[in-house]
Every structure is written in C-alpha cells, then in structure tokens.
Amino acid sequence: MALPQSLRTSVTPLELELIASEQLVEIVPLITMEKTAFISGAYGPLRPPAKCRIPLWMATNLKLKKKCHIVPPEWLSVDFLQERLTRETSRPEFSKLPFRFAEIAKVILDVASDDVQNADKIKSLLKDLREARQAKSRDGLQKLDHSELSLPNLCSMEINEIRPFFIQSMGILTQLVREPSAE
Amino acid sequence: MVFLPPPHLASASRPAYAEAYANILVAHRRSPLTSASSVIILVAPDVDALCAAKILAELLKQDDVMHRIIPVSGLADLERMKDELVTYAELHTLILLNMGAILDLSSENWFGQFSMKLTVHIIDSNRPQNLANMFAGGENGERFVVWDDGEAENMGEERKAWEALTYEPEPDSDEDSELDDQDEVQSNEDDDPDDGEEFSERGPSGKRRSLGDGDRSQEKRRKLDDSTRLSREQRDAYHELIAKYYGSGSWYGQSASATMYILATVLERVDCDFLWLAILGLTFQYTTARISRDTYDKYHSIYYDEVFRLNPLPPDVAANTTDAITAMSPDDLSVRAAEELRFMLFRHWTLYDAMYHSSYVAGKLGIWKERGRKRLTGLLAKMGFSIPQTQQPYAHMDLDLKHQLRAKLDSIAPEYGLVELTYPSFARCFGYRASPLSAADAVEAVGALLDVAGGIRMEVEVEGARHGGEWFGGGRLWEGGRNGEEKREKRIEVGSRQKDGDDDVDTDVNGEERKERTWWVKNFWAAYDALSDIVPLRDALSLAMSLHRAIIRQGTSIIDKQDIRTMRSHRVVVLSKGPDLALFAHPGVLARLGLWLVDALRDRLPGTKIGGLKGRGKKSLPFVVACLNERTQTYVVVGIMGALDFGDVRRNEFGLAFIEAKQRCNARSRHSTFDASVLEIEQEDLKLFLETLCEVGEGY
Numbered sequence: 001m002a003l004p005q006s007l008r009t010s011v012t013p014l015e016l017e018l019i020a021s022e023q024l025v026e027i028v029p030l031i032t033m034e035k036t037a038f039i040s041g042a043y044g045p046l047r048p049p050a051k052c053r054i055p056l057w058m059a060t061n062l063k064l065k066k067k068c069h070i071v072p073p074e075w076l077s078v079d080f081l082q083e084r085l086t087r088e089t090s091r092p093e094f095s096k097l098p099f100r101f102a103e104i105a106k107v108i109l110d111v112a113s114d115d116v117q118n119a120d121k122i123k124s125l126l127k128d129l130r131e132a133r134q135a136k137s138r139d140g141l142q143k144l145d146h147s148e149l150s151l152p153n154l155c156s157m158e159i160n161e162i163r164p165f166f167i168q169s170m171g172i173l174t175q176l177v178r179e180p181s182a183e
Numbered sequence: 184m185v186f187l188p189p190p191h192l193a194s195a196s197r198p199a200y201a202e203a204y205a206n207i208l209v210a211h212r213r214s215p216l217t218s219a220s221s222v223i224i225l226v227a228p229d230v231d232a233l234c235a236a237k238i239l240a241e242l243l244k245q246d247d248v249m250h251r252i253i254p255v256s257g258l259a260d261l262e263r264m265k266d267e268l269v270t271y272a273e274l275h276t277l278i279l280l281n282m283g284a285i286l287d288l289s290s291e292n293w294f295g296q297f298s299m300k301l302t303v304h305i306i307d308s309n310r311p312q313n314l315a316n317m318f319a320g321g322e323n324g325e326r327f328v329v330w331d332d333g334e335a336e337n338m339g340e341e342r343k344a345w346e347a348l349t350y351e352p353e354p355d356s357d358e359d360s361e362l363d364d365q366d367e368v369q370s371n372e373d374d375d376p377d378d379g380e381e382f383s384e385r386g387p388s389g390k391r392r393s394l395g396d397g398d399r400s401q402e403k404r405r406k407l408d409d410s411t412r413l414s415r416e417q418r419d420a421y422h423e424l425i426a427k428y429y430g431s432g433s434w435y436g437q438s439a440s441a442t443m444y445i446l447a448t449v450l451e452r453v454d455c456d457f458l459w460l461a462i463l464g465l466t467f468q469y470t471t472a473r474i475s476r477d478t479y480d481k482y483h484s485i486y487y488d489e490v491f492r493l494n495p496l497p498p499d500v501a502a503n504t505t506d507a508i509t510a511m512s513p514d515d516l517s518v519r520a521a522e523e524l525r526f527m528l529f530r531h532w533t534l535y536d537a538m539y540h541s542s543y544v545a546g547k548l549g550i551w552k553e554r555g556r557k558r559l560t561g562l563l564a565k566m567g568f569s570i571p572q573t574q575q576p577y578a579h580m581d582l583d584l585k586h587q588l589r590a591k592l593d594s595i596a597p598e599y600g601l602v603e604l605t606y607p608s609f610a611r612c613f614g615y616r617a618s619p620l621s622a623a624d625a626v627e628a629v630g631a632l633l634d635v636a637g638g639i640r641m642e643v644e645v646e647g648a649r650h651g652g653e654w655f656g657g658g659r660l661w662e663g664g665r666n667g668e669e670k671r672e673k674r675i676e677v678g679s680r681q682k683d684g685d686d687d688v689d690t691d692v693n694g695e696e697r698k699e700r701t702w703w704v705k706n707f708w709a710a711y712d713a714l715s716d717i718v719p720l721r722d723a724l725s726l727a728m729s730l731h732r733a734i735i736r737q738g739t740s741i742i743d744k745q746d747i748r749t750m751r752s753h754r755v756v757v758l759s760k761g762p763d764l765a766l767f768a769h770p771g772v773l774a775r776l777g778l779w780l781v782d783a784l785r786d787r788l789p790g791t792k793i794g795g796l797k798g799r800g801k802k803s804l805p806f807v808v809a810c811l812n813e814r815t816q817t818y819v820v821v822g823i824m825g826a827l828d829f830g831d832v833r834r835n836e837f838g839l840a841f842i843e844a845k846q847r848c849n850a851r852s853r854h855s856t857f858d859a860s861v862l863e864i865e866q867e868d869l870k871l872f873l874e875t876l877c878e879v880g881e882g883y
Contacts, residue, residue, distance in 0.1 A: 065245040066452055113514050120512055 009164035020103035094153035216273035232281035235439035284312040332437035344421035432834030440464025476830030523608035542782030551739035631727035632710040753805035768812035781825030
C-alpha cells in the first residue's frame with residue numbers, strides 16, 4: 001500500500017499505541033459479563049467486584065462508559081518511577097523499564113487518571129524519565145558505527161524515534177566502510 | 184398517555200424513570216431494523232433542553248444506543264418534522280424535550296397515526312400540560328409517556344374532572360346513546376373486561392366514548408337514578424375546574440435537565456458533567472424568571488448536596504466566592520458551590536459596566552439618567568473602589584478589592600435600596616486551561632450562542648481596546664457559525680426581492696426560510712458543542728456581553744424617550760426603528776429586552792391587577808414588546824408577565840390573550856416558537872391586534 005513519504009520510514013506513535021493496547025491490564029468491573037469471544041481471544045467473565053484481566057483497548061472502552069475501574073500496573077506508581085529515575089540519572093546505561101511503558105502510561109492517564117494515585121506526580125516523573133533517556137540516546141547515537149548499535153533497555157517509542165535516522169546513517173556508514181576497502 | 188411519577192414516588196406497580204429508560208434500551212436491542220434513526224430526540228431551542236439533551240445523549244452513548252438529536256424551533260417545525268418521521272420505518276422511540284406537553288399528541292394531527300410500536304416520551308418543563316396526555320390510558324395511551332415531576336399527584340381533582348368529562352357521555356345525548364349502548368353492549372360483552380379503556384371513535388354520534396367502560400357504565404346506568412348520574416352542576420363544576428387549569432396562564436415546572444439528572448441518579452451514573460448540566464438548566468430557569476426564588480432554593484439545596492457528594496474538598500479549602508476558587512490540579516474539573524452576585528457577567532468586564540448593565544441595579548438607581556450614573560459612581564466610591572479601579576477589567580482589579588466586594592456590597596448597597604444582591608449558585612473549574620466559570624455566566628454564554636451565534640452581524644469588544652488600546656477600532660466581528668457568506672447572501676436576497684415581482688417572492692421566501700432554518704440549526708449545534716468545550720464557551724462570553732450592551736442601549740433609549748404606552752391592563756412597547764432592529768427581531772433577544780424592562784421599571788410603575796378567571800387578580804407588570812422584522816415585514820410580539828417582587832414569578836397569561844385576540848381580529852399571524860406568548864404578525868395587522876388585545880385584557 002502506498003503510504004505518504006513521511007510515514008514510510010517508521011511507525012507513527014498512534015500505531016504504537018494501538019499495538020500496545022493489546023496488552024492485558026487488570027480492572028475492577030462494575031457490570032457483569034459472560035466470557036465473550038473477541039477476535040484476539042476470549043475474555044471475561046466479568047463478575048464485580050472481582051478483578052479481571054482484559055486487554056487495554058477493552059478496558060478503555062469500558063472505562064469511558066463508566067463500567068469499570070482500571071487498576072494501574074505496579075510500575076505506574078510514584079515509588080517505582082522515582083527509583084528508576086534516580087537510577088537513570090546516576091548511571092550511564094539505560095535502566096530497565098517495561099517495553100511499552102510510554103504508550104500504556106499515556107492511555108491510562110488519559111482515560112483513568114482518577115484511578116491512578118498522584119497522577120500529577122506520575123506525569124512529572126514520566127516526563128523527567130523521558131528527558132533523561134532522550135539525552136542518553138542522543139549520546140549513544142554518536143557512537144554509531146557501521147556494524148552495530150547496541151542500546152540495551154531502550155523502549156518501543158524511543159526505538160521508533162531513532163529508527164529512521166539510524167537506518168539511513170548505518171546504510172551510509174556501510175557504504176563508506178566498503179569504499180576504503182575497495183581502494 | 185400515562186405520566187411517570189418521579190422515582191421517589193415510584194413503586195412496583197407504578198414504573199418510574201428507570202423502567203422507561205430500560206424499555207428504550209430493550210426496544211433498541213430487540214428491534215431488527217436498528218439504525219441511527221431508531222431513537223430520535225427532538226430538542227427545543229433553549230438552554231435547559233440543550234442540557235437535558237446532552238445528558239441523555241451521554242447516557243445513551245454509554246449504553247451503546249444509536250440516536251439522533253434534531254433541533255426543532257416551533258410548532259410549524261414540529262409538524263414538518265412529524266411528516267418526515269412518518270416515513271422512518273425503524274423509528275421506535277421518540278423523545279421530546281421541552282416541547283409538546285400542551286399538545287394532544289395522540290390525536291390524528293400529531294402522532295396518533297404512527298405505528299403502534301412507537302413510544303413517545305415527553306419531558307417538558309412547560310405547564311400547563313394537556314390533561315389527555317397525562318391521564319388517558321389504554322393501549323393507545325400507553326404509547327405516550329409524560330415524565331412528571333411529582334406535580335401530577337396534586338392534580339387529583341383535575342384528573343377526576345377530566346376523566347368524568349371524557350368518559351361519561353353528555354346528558355343531552357343520553358337518550359340515543361343509551362339505545363346505542365344497549366346494542367353495542369351485546370357485542371361488548373365478550374370484550375376484555377379488564378377495562379382497558381380503549382379510546383374508540385366508533386359510535387354514531389361521534390362522541391368519544393369508552394367502549395370498554397361501556398360495560399361498567401352501562402350497568403351503572405341500568406341501576407341508576409338521577410343521583411348517580413353526572414348532574415349538570417357537577418358537570419359544570421368539572422368544566423370550570425379544567426378551564427381554570429388551562430386558563431390560568433403558563434408557568435414552568437421542573438427543568439428538563441433536572442429530570443434527566445434524576446434519571447442518571449437512579450441509574451447510578453452521575454458524574455460532574457451531568458451535575459454541571461443540571462445546574463445550568465436550573466440557573467437558566469431562574470435567571471430568565473421562569474421559576475421563583477423559592478423553587479430555585481429548593482433545587483439548589485439538592486444540587487448543593489450533590490456537589491459535596493461528588494467533589495469532596497479538602498477541609499482547609501473554604502472558598503465561597505468564585506474569585507477564591509482555584510483549580511487544584513490540571514485535571515480538576517470539579518464543581519464548587521459559590522455565591523453569585525446579580526450583576527450580569529461581572530467577572531468579565533469592568534465592575535462599573537457590570538453594575539450598569541444589570542437590570543436590577545439599573546432599576547434601582549435609574550441608570551438611564553445622568554443622575555443615576557452619578558449615583559452609581561457614588562456607590563462605588565463609598566465602597567472604596569476608585570474610578571480607575573472600576574474601569575479596569577475585572578480580572579485586573581486588585582485582589583483584595585475583589586475579596587472585599589461582597590462584604591462591602593452587603594454593607595453599603597442597602598442604602599441605595601439594593602438588597603438581595605447575591606444568590607447561592609455554583610462554579611466549575613476547568614483545570615489549568617481556563618479560570619473557573621460560574622453557572623450564570625455559562626448560561627449567558629450558551630444562551631447568546633443559541634440566539635445570535637450566526638445569522639447576525641455582531642460586534643464584539645476586544646479586551647484592552649478601550650481608552651485607545653492597540654487597535655483603535657475597538658471591536659471585531661463575531662465569527663461564529665460561518666455567517667460571513669450567509670450574511671452577504673441575505674443582503675442580496677433582500678435586494679432582489681424588492682425588485683422582482685410577486686411570483687418570485689415565494690421562492691425567495693422559501694430560500695430565505697431555509698437559510699433561516701439552517702443558521703438557526705447551526706446556532707444550536709454551536710451552543711451544543713460549547714457545553715462540553717470550555718474554549719468556545721469562553722469566546723461566547725464576549726458575544727453575550729455585546730448582546731447585553733445592545734439590550735441596554737435599546738432599553739435605556741426606550742425609557743428615555745418614554746416609548747412605553749400604557750393601556751388599561753398592560754404596557755406596550757413597539758420598536759420600529761433603531762440600530763439594532765435586526766437583532767431584536769429574534770424572539771429570544773426580544774424576550775430578554777422585555778425582562779430587562781420589567782426589572783428596570785419594577786419600582787417605578789404601579790402594578791396592574793390582572794384579574795384571573797374569577798377576578799382573583801394578583802398585581803403584576805404585564806408588558807408587551809413588539810419589534811419590526813424588516814426582512815419579512817412582520818412584527819415579532821412577545822408578552823411578559825413580570826412580578827412585582829424580585830424573585831417572584833407570575834403565570835404568563837399572554838399566551839391565551841394572544842390567541843383570543845388573534846381570533847377576534849383575524850390577524851394574519853403565527854406562533855413561531857413553542858411559547859404561546861411569542862407571536863409573529865403581519866405589519867399591517869399590528870395596530871388592530873394591539874387594540875383587540877386591550878379589549879381582551881379588559882374582559883378579564
């Protein structure tokens with residue numbers, strides 16, 4: 001399919017959000033529902049007030065209709081993020097974070113900010129984390145060479161950000177490396 | 184037609200709102216032809232109906248019910264809509280908001296012809312309601328459901344009277360009806376004895392008789408003496424009771440948005456948005472003098488409790504004026520209780536302007552004279568506000584002055600006769616996106632959008648442009664509803680109409696009518712969107728301010744020129760020239776002008792006794808305001824019944840008076856809105872109509 005030029009190089013953040021919405025989250029349902037079959041699998045039954053694990057897209061839909069409360073995952077808390085942030089700022093390598101934390105955090109904070117404790121603090125912590133990691137990935141790009149780029153613990157949105165750049169530059173670097181050997 | 188009692192009066196045998204709503208859902212889920220046209224909501228063009236529509240739409244959306252919202256401007260529009268709706272095969276629920284209570288909806292003219300699976304829900308704050316809507320039962324009757332607010336419990340007498348008059352045959356036809364009944368009783372013996380009171384038009388005399396009742400009443404009549412039959416006196420008494428109910432003028436009951444809010448409460452799905460919309464509906468009713476202060480207080484206390492239930496505040500935050508309210512977080516969308524001053528939109532222009540434009544202050548101080556304006560400045564000076572301070576936009580006033588404003592007003596204003604300047608109300612925070620907005624301001628903004636968002640050229644002041652600001656023009660055209668090209672087209676239309684002959688007038692009129700309808704519909708949707716989005720709502724505030732300025736300008740000029748003619752029973756103002764004539768050709772704006780005049784002249788004019796049907800007359804200030812609509816060469820006439828005390832309301836008897844006067848003098852006129860007290864009349868007939876109105880008034 002012919003995409004416009006700007007979209008051919010990488011995935012858009014909205015698409016990443018869609019992919020991330022497939023992940024399961026825990027909810028406290030407010031309605032009852034039998035085990036229902038969806039395209040991606042069968043989920044349910046929903047029996048309030050017992051918790052249940054359903055995909056994020058379904059949780060969002062129910063939440064917008066006020067039919068459930070979303071339980072934020074354990075990494076979406078002030079303590080966890082604070083600890084990671086200090087680790088991030090003190091060490092040169094990336095700290096380990098859930099692979100799609102940025103998308104899931106955004107969706108949950110948009111839809112269910114009342115279910116998350118200290119939503120403001122978490123938003124500011126996430127922002128700090130992003131800035132710290134962005135600085136590191138910029139430095140890391142300087143070490144780009146033709147054969148490998150190793151940036152462990154990078155998360156999906158960040159990979160997506162640098163992918164267009166480093167694919168092109170790796171290509172050019174490979175060419176440059178080949179030329180001297182041809183001489 | 185049945186009426187639904189409100190949930191607190193409901194029981195197992197009397198279904199209430201929740202059951203009606205559940206029936207809508209069930210019908211939607213079970214019908215095979217579900218489409219977006221299966222549930223249609225017809226909305227009248229006022230703020231209350233708009234809020235109710237929004238709440239209902241949100242509830243339906245949460246339940247995944249597809250629906251359509253259609254704005255309807257008046258009876259003619261409703262008829263047109265009805266003709267269109269007949270063709271929709273998949274329609275199974277029709278909801279009317281703030282319209283239709285007075286119409287006999289089961290008659291052939293309206294919805295009597297529709298298929299049996301259609302249910303019509305009527306949620307209307309206008310009173311009186313058609314008693315047939317409320318009390319008629321039977322299979323045909325079950326289709327029309329009136330959502331009542333508890334008032335129907337007090338209408339036991341009217342119910343008895345109506346049932347007696349409708350179900351018992353009239354005495355002069357008793358002879359032949361007895362014979363007919365005897366014939367038909369044989370065939371009716373096998374009828375369903377569970378007294379489904381079927382309305383049937385069979386019967387040679389054509390009188391509506393209940394044939395299911397035929398059994399019972401026939402038996403009654405067999406054993407009857409004259410004592411059990413409906414006597415002439417009783418019949419007359421019943422007639423009089425019903426005539427009194429219909430003839431005492433129009434008033435308003437519980438707002439439609441309050442009804443919707445109660446529904447949401449019963450379904451346990453309330454949140455801040457619904458509460459805010461319900462508050463807006465209530466505030467609208469109060470600020471347009473539809474309900475009295477007591478009724479307002481009653482509903483206010485309910486909402487007050489709701490606010491604290493839904494938005495628990497930390498105990499150290501004790502803000503009771505809107506100025507002291509600040510959003511606590513960027514997502515803070517909570518509603519808080521606050522005291523509201525009676526000045527119009529005072530937080531958005533200078534303090535001096537706000538007091539100048541407030542009808543209450545204007546009346547007490549006599550703003551239209553230079554002396555009155557001096558008194559206003561004097562009042563402000565006594566309160567400790569210097570002149571530069573009062574000329575500052577409110578937002579730039581000193582903070583301590585703002586906090587002291589209320590206290591100072593309480594202490595000093597009574598000297599000038601200004602009492603009761605505050606009333607309890609609410610305000611809503613919008614996070615960090617905008618400063619908190621009070622309910623009264625929001626109602627003004629939405630009302631302004633409904634009336635004049637498009638179709639009229641309105642100049643709006645740019646803040647900071649006074650006293651030689653950056654742009655010396657000081658104003659810009661309001662851009663809302665894409666009115667630019669329509670305005671141009673309208674001018675061309677008017678010009679060509681004058682040149683062409685009569686045969687072209689019809690098409691032009693139709694084209695203009697269509698344009699009128701479309702700009703009005705656009706206004707509706709602009710206002711609907713503004714209810715959920717704070718940015719257009721804030722912009723609409725400047726529109727509301729310029730609307731007010733126009734009203735004040737016109738009102739002061741009327742009073743200055745002493746344009747008010749006093750008839751024996753009411754006062755008349757006729758506007759036929761002036762800069763804002765096109766603006767006042769809208770009934771909504773004209774009604775506001777009328778209300779302003781009533782407020783301003785409340786103390787200066789003696790009240791007139793409007794006798795009721797029995798000469799019980801309470802004193803009130805009846806006003807008739809007429810404005811020329813140059814484009815259509817008609818006059819828009821609005822009748823307002825002001826009360827003598829501030830915060831009180833009177834039933835508006837002009838609806839009936841207009842109808843009677845219209846019939847007596849055969850004026851060419853039509854009612855263009857749902858309100859019977861708003862009339863559009865041909866230019867030539869106005870004088871005759873006003874004279875007839877005086878006669879009608881004297882006949883009281």
